[in-house]
Amino acid sequence: MSFLLLPFDLLGTFVFALSGGTLAVRYRLDLFGVLVLSCAAAVAGGMARDVLIGATPPAALADWRYLVAAMLAGILTFHRHQTIERLRNPVQLFDAAGLALFAVLGTGKALDYGLSPFAATLLGVLSGIGGGVARDVLVARTPVVLQAELYAVAALAGGGVVALAEVFALPREPAMAVGAAACFGLRYMAIRHGWHLPSAHLPEDRG
Known part of the structure; x- marks a missing residue:
């Protein structure tokens, strides 16, 4: 990963870790x-x-800075959770920021490893939603991505911008910035205005 992209990858790691730490404090974990x-x-x-594209060992294990950034975020949340909670709905906002950064960075990395733009977009979505799914499963909560909110769709939009830029041979860095902004904006608007996909309904739900 280039020197310019590494700080953003670490930033995404940190903000996702904040979302995990904040949720853990809410569940009163030690x-x-x-x-x-x-x-x-x-x-x-x-x-x-990284495992799916053959980038082994994964960056989170090969580079100590990823786990250190995650643990620093966890310690910060543990000791300063009241400050973080003063932000409006911090779990969702931190999660939206991490989703945006990981979706575009994951798509870009998959493209670098020779995947097609379509496959790279799917890997970008996986990069964005995988951490949130693991976080929610560990506290026995239905993952956000499986609920009727624009979550994976937002990641798909962000990664799709990067993939389209690759198809049309456009500069990647501006595309990543636009993609991240689109992903975060879509997710934020979904949180703020309740945008969601249609949900499944059983016959008894209508009665």
């Missing part, structure tokens, strides 16, 4: 539990992506 949830939210998606 310090170890907070660190586990922070690390799971931060690196699970990226590790799954």
Whole structure:
């Protein structure tokens, strides 16, 4: 990964870890539990992506800075959770920021490993949603991505912008910025205005 992209990857790791740590504090886990949830939210998606594209060992294991960033976020959340909670709906906002960064960075990395734009977009989505799924499963909560909110769709939009730029031979860095903004904006608007996909309904739900 280039020197310019590494800080953004670490930033995505940190903000995803904040979402995991904040959720862990809300579930009243101990310090170890907070660190586990922070690390799971931060690196699970990226590790799954790296294994699938053959980038082994995964970056989260090969570079100590990823786990350190995740653990620092967990410790910060454990000791300063009241400050973080003052932000409006911090779990969702941090999660939206991490989703945007990981979706575009994951798509870009998959493209670098020779995947087609379509496959790279799917890997970008996996990068974005994998950590959130692992975080939610560890606290026995239905993953956000499986609920009727624009979550994976937002990641798909962000990664799709990067993939389209590759198809049309456009500069990647501006495309990643636009893709991240589109992903975050779509996810934020979904949170703020309740945008969602149609949900399945059983016959008894109508009665």
